[in-house]
Amino acid sequence: MQVLEIVRPSSPTEDFRGQYGELNCYSSIRGAIEAEASNDSVHLFFPDxxxxxxxxxxxxxxxxxxxxxxxxxxxxxxxxxxxxxxxxxxxxxxxxxxxxxxxxxxxxxxxxxxxxxxxxxxxxxxxxxxxxxxxxxxxxxxxxxxxxxxxxxxxxxxxxxxxxxxxxxxxxxxxxxxxxxxxxxxxxxxxxxxxxxxxxxxxxxxxxxxxxxxxxxxxxxxxxxxxxxxxxxxxxxxxxxxxxxxxxxxxxxxxxxxxxxxxxxxxxxxxxxxxxxxxxAESGAVAARVELRKGTDLYLNDGTYGALFDAGVPEWPFPLSLITADGRATLDETSFYRCFGPTCDSCDKMEGPFPLPVDVAEGDWVIFEHLGAYGHTMQARFNGFYSETMVAISRETDTPNTISVPTLVAAPTLIA
Structure with a gap:
C-alpha cells in the first residue's frame, strides 16, 4: 500500500477543516484542490x-x-x-x-x-x-x-x-x-x-x-x-x-x-x-486536471495506468462534473470528448465519449464521481505518474463552483 503524503496548506483557508485521520479535510472540492496545489490528480473521500x-x-x-x-x-x-x-x-x-x-x-x-x-x-x-x-x-x-x-x-x-x-x-x-x-x-x-x-x-x-x-x-x-x-x-x-x-x-x-x-x-x-x-463507490471521486486540449481530445494528469482504468478499459460511464481553473461560468452547450492519460503509452486513453462543456480548457479539473471503488487501488507507477494526494470532504461540502454535467451517455453492454 502506498504511503500517503500529507500536504498541509501553507496558510489556512476557510475551506480547511483540519484532519480526518491522516487526511486533510475540507468543506469544498474547489478549496481542497486549490489548497493542495497538487501536480497530480486528487483523490476525494467523502466519509459521511x-x-x-x-x-x-x-x-x-x-x-x-x-x-x-x-x-x-x-x-x-x-x-x-x-x-x-x-x-x-x-x-x-x-x-x-x-x-x-x-x-x-x-x-x-x-x-x-x-x-x-x-x-x-x-x-x-x-x-x-x-x-x-x-x-x-x-x-x-x-x-x-x-x-x-x-x-x-x-x-x-x-x-x-x-x-x-x-x-x-x-x-x-x-x-x-x-x-x-x-x-x-x-x-x-x-x-x-x-x-x-x-x-x-x-x-x-x-x-x-x-x-x-x-x-x-x-x-x-x-x-x-x-x-x-x-x-x-x-x-x-x-x-x-x-x-x-x-x-x-x-x-x-x-x-x-x-x-x-x-x-x-x-x-x-x-x-x-x-x-x-x-x-x-459513491464515497470517492477523482479530480483530474486538463493539461492540454486538442479539439475534442483532452489530455489529463490521470489515466488508465492510474485511477481511471475503469473509465478506459471497460469504458465505465462515471458521472462527471467540472471545476474551472479560474472560477468562470461555462457555456451551457455540451460537447463530447475523448481523454488521454499522462503516460507515454498510446493505450493510455479513454474513448468515452465524455460529455463536458464546450469551453473546457487547460487547467480545469474534471471530477470523475463514484470512483471510491477501484480508483485509488488500481494505480500503477508507470512513467512516474501516480497520485498519493487524498483528501476528505466534509458533509457540509459547498459546491456552487462545481459544474454538473448532464448524463448523455449510454450504459455499457451487459454480459449475458
Whole structure:
C-alpha cells in the first residue's frame, strides 16, 4: 500500500477543516484542490457518504456484511467502515490480511480467494484467520496441510453458479463445477468446524433475481451432498447507479435474497454478503486536471495506468462534473470528448465519449464521481505518474463552483 503524503496548506483557508485521520479535510472540492496545489490528480473521500452506505447494509441485510477489501484498501476507508460497524472483511492476499489485521485488530478476516499460496495460507492461519475458501480438492488439501489439519477451520466452497445480468461476469475463473460440488462439500464436511458455500453472481449485477437463481443452485448442490450447511455467503455484485445504469433499489436485492434463502432451506443458516463496489463507490471521486486540449481530445494528469482504468478499459460511464481553473461560468452547450492519460503509452486513453462543456480548457479539473471503488487501488507507477494526494470532504461540502454535467451517455453492454 502506498504511503500517503500529507500536504498541509501553507496558510489556512476557510475551506480547511483540519484532519480526518491522516487526511486533510475540507468543506469544498474547489478549496481542497486549490489548497493542495497538487501536480497530480486528487483523490476525494467523502466519509459521511461511506458511513451512510455502511448503515444501509448493516440494517438492511439480515446477516453479516463483510467488506471486500480489494475495492479500496485505503487505511481511512477501512477505519471509517469499522467505526460505522463493519466487523467482517473479505481479504484476497496475505498483504490484505496483514493490512487489515494490523489496522483493525478486532476485525474478523475471511480469506475468500479460492486459490492461495501455501505460504499465504500458513501465514494467515498463524495470524488468526480461520475462514478459507476453496473450489478444488487440491486447494482444500493445501489448506488442511498448511494449517496442520486444524480442527477450527471455517471452510467455504466457492460454487461456479450461472446467473445473468452482471456488467462483469466472474464465473470464468473461479468456482467449482456444480456436478463436482457435492463431493467437495462432503469431504469438507468431514474436516470443517463450520462449513459454508459461497458464490458471486458478477460485479454490478442489475437483476436481484440473479441472487435467487444462484441460491437455488446452491440448494441443489447441498441437497445432492446430503450434508448440513452452517453458513451461506451470497457474495457481492450489488450495484451502483452510474449514468445509463439505473439498478433497482438496494433493499429489493436484500428482500429477494432473504426470500430465496427461506424458500430453499437456508432460513436457519448463518448468512454473509461481500459488498465492495456498492459500499465504497459513491464515497470517492477523482479530480483530474486538463493539461492540454486538442479539439475534442483532452489530455489529463490521470489515466488508465492510474485511477481511471475503469473509465478506459471497460469504458465505465462515471458521472462527471467540472471545476474551472479560474472560477468562470461555462457555456451551457455540451460537447463530447475523448481523454488521454499522462503516460507515454498510446493505450493510455479513454474513448468515452465524455460529455463536458464546450469551453473546457487547460487547467480545469474534471471530477470523475463514484470512483471510491477501484480508483485509488488500481494505480500503477508507470512513467512516474501516480497520485498519493487524498483528501476528505466534509458533509457540509459547498459546491456552487462545481459544474454538473448532464448524463448523455449510454450504459455499457451487459454480459449475458
Amino acid at each position: 457518504v461511506l458511513q451512510d452506505k455502511a448503515a444501509e447494509f448493516l440494517t438492511g441485510f439480515r446477516g453479516r456484511s463483510m467488506y471486500a477489501v480489494k475495492a479500496n484498501p485505503h487505511a481511512e476507508v477501512l477505519k471509517t467502515l469499522y467505526t460505522a460497524g463493519v466487523r467482517d472483511f473479505d481479504v484476497a492476499s496475505i498483504r490484505e490480511v496483514e493490512l487489515v489485521a494490523g489496522l483493525l485488530p478486532g476485525a474478523k478476516l475471511y480469506f475468500m480467494h479460492p486459490i492461495k499460496s501455501r505460504q499465504a495460507i500458513q501465514r494467515a492461519y498463524m495470524m488468526g484467520v480461520r475462514a478459507f475458501a476453496f473450489d478444488h480438492m487440491d486447494e482444500l488439501n493445501k489448506i488442511l496441510e498448511e494449517t496442520g489439519y486444524a480442527e477450527d477451520l471455517e471452510l467455504f466452497l466457492r460454487l461456479g453458479v450461472s446467473a445473468k445480468g452482471a456488467a462483469y461476469e466472474l464465473s470464468g475463473k473461479f468456482g467449482a463445477p456444480l456436478d463436482m460440488a457435492p463431493m467437495l462439500l462432503s469431504r469438507a464436511r468431514q474436516v470443517a468446524m463450520k462449513l459454508g458455500v459461497s458464490f458471486h453472481v458478477g460485479s454490478q449485477c442489475m437483476r436481484p433475481g440473479a441472487f435467487s437463481e444462484a441460491i437455488l443452485q446452491a440448494a441443489a448442490v447441498v441437497g445432492h451432498a446430503g450434508i448440513k450447511l452452517d453458513v451461506i455467503d451470497v457474495g457481492g455484485g450489488f450495484p451502483v447507479a452510474y449514468p445509463g445504469m439505473e439498478p433497482p433499489a438496494l433493499d429489493s436485492y436484500f428482500q429477494t435474497i432473504h426470500s430465496a434463502l427461506d424458500m430453499h432451506g437456508f432460513a436457519d443458516a448463518e448468512t454473509l454478503c461481500e459488498p465492495g463496489r456498492a459500499l465504497v
